[in-house]
Amino acid sequence: MKPILLHEDRLFPVDGKTRDIARELYQSVRNLPIVSPHGHTDPRWFAYDNNFGNATELFILPDHYVFRMLYSQGITLEQLGIKRWDGGESETDPKKIWQIFADHYYLFAATPSRMWLDTVFKDVFGLSDMLCSDNAMDYYAFITAELAKAEYKPRALMDRFNIELIATTEGALDSLAHHGALKGSGWDKRVITTFRPDDVVDASREDFVENIATLGVITGEDTQRWQGYLAALRQRRAFFRQHGATATDHGHPTAATADLSGSECEALFAKVLSGQSGAAEQELFRAQMLTELAGMSVEDGMVMQIHPGSFRNHNESLFHKFGRDKGHDIPMQTDYVNALRPLLNKYGNEANLNIILFTLDETVYARELAPLAGHYPCLKLGPAWWFHDSPEGMLRFRHQVTETAGFYNTVGFNDDTRAFLSIPARHDVARRIDCRFLAQLVTEHRLSDWEAAELAQQLSYNLAKNAYNLG
């Protein structure tokens, strides 16, 4: 058996002088509270504070990073116990699944998943041997037993992890019952929601027409008409704000925006509501809605996050068998400079507008995003996202963005995860990489040491609080 690799100086540059500076910067920020303004944890965890289940349920079944890699090497999703939509059989023995995972742990060498998992195994559970075929069952038994303890309940972990605030993400039709259950507990200040209206904005969804009807029922607005639909959205935004939301989130296939006239909007809305719209009309409707939602942000001050560019459910037969979020979303080339112009021409100079842009297409960092954020007062850049939320990806982000956009047009780190136990590991990677980047600037005499220290604090904590209006 081999020890878990989790060196105190991991991710720091090898040069001794730069490593010393990186380490010193990191020491000044490593224990700062975690602010997690965008992610996908389950509000039930925090509302009801029940223990998590077994190791397989916690680490494999919900983590598409893990099972996409295993799938790429010939392990079927059935073997991994992923539930089939079509009623077909999947493995149900969590121990067998865990053993397969352990047998193939070598596949994750040098991936961020390996670093996150090893950090959780060692720092959260105190394990010291690296997971392998031989110790798989010991690992499983130990983790599963630990999870049953009081100190592994979600709220205890929130405290242990020093998470000051976490934002979950809910659809426009969500009752927010779990957030509601937090009210008055004091925890409603630490666990807030985010308004993600894709389900009532994306007319390409099978459930879109139904969702619009439901939206009408929930709000009492006439959502069969354009103005009623907009009023319903405004009402839902207010409801989400009552549950702590300071931000919205938009996961469109592209960053397209539009600025149609009122009558064009009415006609387009009628068309998409008819269920007879084509792909181009659906795209135009999403585009128009980004602009409408920006206008609502100008009114109500909610921060707008745009996460475009994922080709969802690329593997058609797998989608039919297993559904969404099964590791087959693939990034696409994404334009911003033309796509965002209608929205920016309408609202780009509004003092009260805050839009955070994300991308899965790194080619736009230096070419489009940094110049846009380095000019428009409403635009800031979200951190390296998804496939790029990794040491190399974060370094590419800083190297390509900083010279044009500076640091203050960025917003700190997002963990963007449903893997609650990995949140400290993810923020730790981000803090290490930012300190590494700053340290290199210092040793190359491109930044003063005192300015690097200020920026390390900003990147680890302040920028996120400011950008998301978290006071």
Add this chain to the structure above:
Amino acid sequence: MKPILLHEDRLFPVDGKTRDIARELYQSVRNLPIVSPHGHTDPRWFAYDNNFGNATELFILPDHYVFRMLYSQGITLEQLGIKRWDGGESETDPKKIWQIFADHYYLFAATPSRMWLDTVFKDVFGLSDMLCSDNAMDYYAFITAELAKAEYKPRALMDRFNIELIATTEGALDSLAHHGALKGSGWDKRVITTFRPDDVVDASREDFVENIATLGVITGEDTQRWQGYLAALRQRRAFFRQHGATATDHGHPTAATADLSGSECEALFAKVLSGQSGAAEQELFRAQMLTELAGMSVEDGMVMQIHPGSFRNHNESLFHKFGRDKGHDIPMQTDYVNALRPLLNKYGNEANLNIILFTLDETVYARELAPLAGHYPCLKLGPAWWFHDSPEGMLRFRHQVTETAGFYNTVGFNDDTRAFLSIPARHDVARRIDCRFLAQLVTEHRLSDWEAAELAQQLSYNLAKNAYNLG
């Protein structure tokens, strides 16, 4: 107060051995004369040699790098004293503007603007404290007083900066009166013009039809007809050559070229002259004109610079209030491999043709530009441009271009600036980065030390003189 950061070893790699080699290479080129074959300084400065005005006029009002960053963080252009086209009011007190700039100097951390400005403050003015809120007024007063002295007149600075030659850029209709005023002074060899005919080639401009008429008046050619128009352009090129020009410059939205028949050209020219042309016809006309202008370069030997890929004036309402060059030009994805083919098929193998390609889209460095320049005898690659004229940008250029195009298909450095005082700082950054790149090749045993020394000289001086026919 904090000292200005301007370390003697700035931008060199941190490894001791590589840094020593970089420093040694740099010492061998740091004092070479500056050749500035492409830029936007004002010929009046050199023709009449008057003193510059105050610090705000010199450092803020003309520098879109500076005010785009301030604008991105919520400072209005009115606060910065940028003149409005529509008669609206702007701040007129240069001291108040300077104070705002100083208050926000932290935004520029790790940007090239910071390094250029700090170099000017320290090396040109002898200041030692970093600009901040507290010393803003002292800075303003000191710089403004210095600027009134004889040793800060343009020609004195040309000598002090060791600028051997500087090329300005003028439109096709320019009288070149200021360059004319230099004739016989000896300075006409050091300050030359460049022919930039966008104003009479780009039919999307509001003033295009008027400009063509003016071109006729100036040249005596019948510019309402295709052949007369071409003859007028040839005449203007000759006139520019009499004022020292060795090069032309073309700032089109794309790199598109075309090769239409004579009758197609006549019809297209008539259409664009009618004022009734659409965007596609205007694009085709620009494309055809790049090929026509390449043909003229074959005839007259002028070096052709192509600077494509900027989405000009992206922020529409700001454009209507403040006009061009206000920090809202955004790079676009740019194709070269298909776009240039009509021109290259016509003239690409001409021994007498020299085209220097620039890009704002770094994705083409390794994919398109290096392979094109590594084959076509007429093509060379201009240095990292605009947003990419920065330490990281220059390193990306060398790392991505060199293995396919070598060094001899590149052309040295362009400062491309209207910020005259920053010219030595900009060339210094380029020389440091090139020496750093060469030093890394040496310590990794990919290049001999003697060859690195030769190349440092080439990249700092010789290649620019050769590529621009500055003999």
Add this chain to the structure above:
Amino acid sequence: MKPILLHEDRLFPVDGKTRDIARELYQSVRNLPIVSPHGHTDPRWFAYDNNFGNATELFILPDHYVFRMLYSQGITLEQLGIKRWDGGESETDPKKIWQIFADHYYLFAATPSRMWLDTVFKDVFGLSDMLCSDNAMDYYAFITAELAKAEYKPRALMDRFNIELIATTEGALDSLAHHGALKGSGWDKRVITTFRPDDVVDASREDFVENIATLGVITGEDTQRWQGYLAALRQRRAFFRQHGATATDHGHPTAATADLSGSECEALFAKVLSGQSGAAEQELFRAQMLTELAGMSVEDGMVMQIHPGSFRNHNESLFHKFGRDKGHDIPMQTDYVNALRPLLNKYGNEANLNIILFTLDETVYARELAPLAGHYPCLKLGPAWWFHDSPEGMLRFRHQVTETAGFYNTVGFNDDTRAFLSIPARHDVARRIDCRFLAQLVTEHRLSDWEAAELAQQLSYNLAKNAYNLG
């Protein structure tokens, strides 16, 4: 005269600790046998084992890397002795050509061609002075004399180079006579063919209709009908497998795939066979054929290599004078995420399918290729290709691919060359760069030393054997 630069530690990182680790890893793999599963050597060399000719014939005339660089700096292809198609004259004196090459050897500074050539000159021929104008004729005489010796015959070099296996590449109509001549010699296990059917798949070729007719004659199938054409392809695949082929290769302009119905296929095939098809139909036919050929791979287990994205013969007049493969193929932007979807939706989850993807467009490494290979079990990533088969290119590949796809979705190195003598040099560069990459992961504590040692072996040897089914 200057010595050849061929330092024992070349390409290793400069940091002492990382260099030590890189060197140690490299020592463990440098003498592993060479597996060359994709390339363009001539099977006649190995079948008949005749000596090579003179230095110019061996190093200049067939190497488009060499003469494209010389051409880019104004040396004509006629001066370099490249044969003209149109009967025009070219230089015939190999010594004169060699002298030109030597005179311009400085152009190759810091290019992979320089490193490959210097390695051959020093390691294969034992030369120690760097090639230059003064020693050009000595070089020529020495190399040419050596080439006449028995130890420079192809089979002797195969042994000396420790090449365990080499795959050549032949068109679908090739008789494989030279591979046939190897049968029974024992060498048929070391020299195998690869099935490249572009000549009978790409209907844009002038000889396509004729090739389909020939295919019918060779196979006895009715290739004028869709089913007969497919049967003929299956027959040729079986014939290639009898000559050792384990893989196919496809060099299409794009990665487009399609999934048409049987009747659509029949109609499209009839159209392209008519010689009246347009570019879009030819593209659709290539797209459909990639899917058909993937289906055949599912049947017969041949590994499918896709090499898309080259704009062939970009310089039209040069093409008319000198023909294909003359250094004017230019990479194009290439989409995979949309292009491959029809094929992947049909066969992407087949356990028996192995597709190796290559690219000339590095922007897809992190955005498209790593996510695709990190999900689909049939997809793996070929190494950095052509212009990117260089130290910097290989590093970019590993840095951008590894975090998402890991190491086990890559396939080791391809030399992809017709320059037989440079094969050890090329594999050596790949092994050095991989060890360098692994060493950096170790010193940054992102990978354990024992895991790096295992991976060095995998990347240098095992992955290639496994990916290409070489047992």
